[in-house]
Amino acid sequence: xxxxxxxxxxxxxxxxxxxxxxxxxxxxxxxxxxxxxxxxxxxxxxxxxxxxxxxxxxxxxxxxxxxxxxxxxxxxxxxxxxxxxxxxxxxxxxxxxxxxxxxxxxxx
Numbered sequence: 001x002x003x004x005x006x007x008x009x010x011x012x013x014x015x016x017x018x019x020x021x022x023x024x025x026x027x028x029x030x031x032x033x034x035x036x037x038x039x040x041x042x043x044x045x046x047x048x049x050x051x052x053x054x055x056x057x058x059x060x061x062x063x064x065x066x067x068x069x070x071x072x073x074x075x076x077x078x079x080x081x082x083x084x085x086x087x088x089x090x091x092x093x094x095x096x097x098x099x100x101x102x103x104x105x106x107x108x
Contacts (some may be wrong), residue, residue, distance in 0.1 A: 001033065001048075001050050001052075001080075001103050001105050002018070002076065004078050004079075004080065004081065004103070005031060005052070005054070005075075005078075005103075007078075008074040008075055008077075008078050009029055009054065009071065009074065010083075011076075012067055012070055012071055012074060012075070013027060013028065013029045013056060013067075013071070015027070015029065016026035016029045016030070016031070017029075017030055017031075017046075018030065018031055018032065019031075019032055021057075022104070026058065026059050026062075026072060027056075027058040027059070027062070028056075028057055029054055029055060029056050030054075030055045030057075031053065031054045031055065032053050032055075032077070033050040033051060033052045033053070033103075034050065034051040035048050035050055036048070036049040036050070036051070037049075037108055038104065038108075039086075039106075039108075042098070044055070045108040046106065046107075046108060047104055047105060047106050047107065047108060048104070048105050048107065048108050049093075049102060049103070049104050050101075050102065050103040050104070051102060052100070052101050052103055053098055053099070053100050054071075054075070054084070054098070054100075054101075054103070055074070055089075055096060055097070055098055055100040056071060056092065056095075056098075056099065057094055057095065057096050058095045058096045059094055059095065060090075060092075060094055061094060062082075062095070064095060064097065068082075068086065068097060071097075071099060072084055072086060072099065075095075075099060075101060076084075078103075080103050080104050080105055081101055081102075081103045082101045082102045082103070083101065084098075084099040084100055084101035085099070085100045085101065086098070086099055087100065
């Protein structure tokens with residue numbers, strides 16, 4: 001799942017790290033995911049369902065569109081990823097958009 005996420009986001013936002021970012025860039029993404037066993041059969045899970053949050057941070061003065069739309073589209077076109085819900089979590093310090101979606105991969 002992480003490789004697919006990186007492939008979708010990297011062309012739009014170069015900095016992408018799990019959980020938190022400690023670099024110097026003003027624009028970056030972090031992500032977190034809850035893993036849920038899925039695809040049960042023969043008393044065992046055969047897939048993993050992920051509840052993913054991709055957090056995109058950027059300065060207040062930068063315009064988020066059209067990149068926000070492109071991020072949404074890039075995530076929605078990944079095989080196994082659902083189209084994301086986008087929440088504006090910005091504050092007085094900076095812009096923060098949360099892309100929430102589900103992803104499914106075979107294997108557990």
